[in-house]
Amino acid sequence: METYRMPTVVIMGRDCVIKSGGIFKKTGRKAAVVTGKTSGRLSGALDDVIRAMKDNDIGYMVIDNVDNNPGLDNVRETADIARKAGVDHIVGIGGGSALDSAKTAAVLCTNDITPIELYDGNIVNDPLPILAVPTTAGTGSEVTPYAILTVKEKGTKASYGDDRIFPKYAFLDYKYTGSMDRDVTVDTAADSFSHAFEGYISNRTTRMSRLFALESMKIFIDSFAALRDFSMTEKVREDLLYASMLSGTVISQTGTTALHAMGYALTYNMGIPHGRANGLLFSAYIDELDKENKEMLRELSVKLNIGDISVLSDVFRVLFPERIMIESDKIRKFAEDTLKQKSMKYTPAKLDSERIAGIFRSIVK
Numbered sequence: 548m549e550t551y552r553m554p555t556v557v558i559m560g561r562d563c564v565i566k567s568g569g570i571f572k573k574t575g576r577k578a579a580v581v582t583g584k585t586s587g588r589l590s591g592a593l594d595d596v597i598r599a600m601k602d603n604d605i606g607y608m609v610i611d612n613v614d615n616n617p618g619l620d621n622v623r624e625t626a627d628i629a630r631k632a633g634v635d636h637i638v639g640i641g642g643g644s645a646l647d648s649a650k651t652a653a654v655l656c657t658n659d660i661t662p663i664e665l666y667d668g669n670i671v672n673d674p675l676p677i678l679a680v681p682t683t684a685g686t687g688s689e690v691t692p693y694a695i696l697t698v699k700e701k702g703t704k705a706s707y708g709d710d711r712i713f714p715k716y717a718f719l720d721y722k723y724t725g726s727m728d729r730d731v732t733v734d735t736a737a738d739s740f741s742h743a744f745e746g747y748i749s750n751r752t753t754r755m756s757r758l759f760a761l762e763s764m765k766i767f768i769d770s771f772a773a774l775r776d777f778s779m780t781e782k783v784r785e786d787l788l789y790a791s792m793l794s795g796t797v798i799s800q801t802g803t804t805a806l807h808a809m810g811y812a813l814t815y816n817m818g819i820p821h822g823r824a825n826g827l828l829f830s831a832y833i834d835e836l837d838k839e840n841k842e843m844l845r846e847l848s849v850k851l852n853i854g855d856i857s858v859l860s861d862v863f864r865v866l867f868p869e870r871i872m873i874e875s876d877k878i879r880k881f882a883e884d885t886l887k888q889k890s891m892k893y894t895p896a897k898l899d900s901e902r903i904a905g906i907f908r909s910i911v912k
């Protein structure tokens with residue numbers, strides 16, 4: 548049996564926020580606009596959302612306290628401000644950190660629980676409605692039922708999921724992604740690609756998720772030269788934002804796999820941005836998967852029209868050539884932490900501690 552769920556209404560195109568007054572009007576009367584310290588303003592998205600609020604007589608407050616890789620204290624603070632103000636819906640603006648904080652605030656405004664209890668499936672009451680405005684093209688959070696937070700108690704980044712935190716509406720305007728520099732553009736594109744790839748090869752893959760995953764991967768491959776040379780046109784930005792949304796719909800069905808589990812160890816322990824962590828590990832991950840999934844990866848390379856799956860490894864080696872310092876005892880610990888992540892069980896390979904450590908070693912100086 549296969550299911551496909553995607554309750555988020557996706558609205559795409561230049562100025563789609565300003566043109567969607569009717570949607571804002573019917574969603575609520577007072578919004579908490581949750582964003583980071585800079586991304587909402589730099590991208591122009593915050594200005595557009597405020598204009599839409601004013602044009603449609605909707606009360607709003609801006610909560611711009613979201614940290615990079617927000618922890619439980621940070622999301623609790625965001626939610627407390629929104630709850631005290633009595634808002635009736637949440638608008639998230641930004642990358643994954645801001646959108647996941649917005650989702651979490653929506654839950655904590657209606658449920659008397661501490662943030663760590665989100666991980667116990669303790670969400671009783673429906674969250675406030677969530678509107679999502681992504682300013683990066685990578686996370687896909689605007690169309691997923693997940694939020695990923697930094698959890699010191701677990702010693703890693705960890706996701707929780709609930710179908711009721713699917714945003715009600717996602718507004719995709721590529722002009723907001725134009726403020727990303729080269730590193731953020733490439734890192735987030737790698738995150739988007741890894742969602743599509745992992746969803747495609749996952750043990751939970753479905754016919755429909757493969758359809759969207761393939762389309763998303765093709766767009767990334769077509770955009771490779773622009774990413775490598777950072778020669779981004781509006782068309783490429785628009786394509787990558789679309790691909791990122793498609794990848795989000797993929798992982799909403801399948802979740803992620805060992806690559807994300809390994810990436811979280813690098814982000815939590817070494818501060819490496821999420822997409823870059825995945826991008827660095829990608830080539831060695833494909834090589835490891837290829838040992839047990841030759842036929843599946845051969846078929847994928849045919850569908851992507853790239854001749855051989857090693858082309859994908861090469862793409863990631865070009866985009867992420869840097870190597871980093873990791874002490875060998877840390878590699879052991881990262882491998883053990885990776886094995887505890889639930890996405891390991893969706894990985895179509897028997898990756899033990901030694902094989903995972905080998906993937907980490909591939910990026911060491």
Ligand SMILES: [Fe+2]
Pocket residue numbers: 686738742807821
């Ligand atoms: Fe991701």
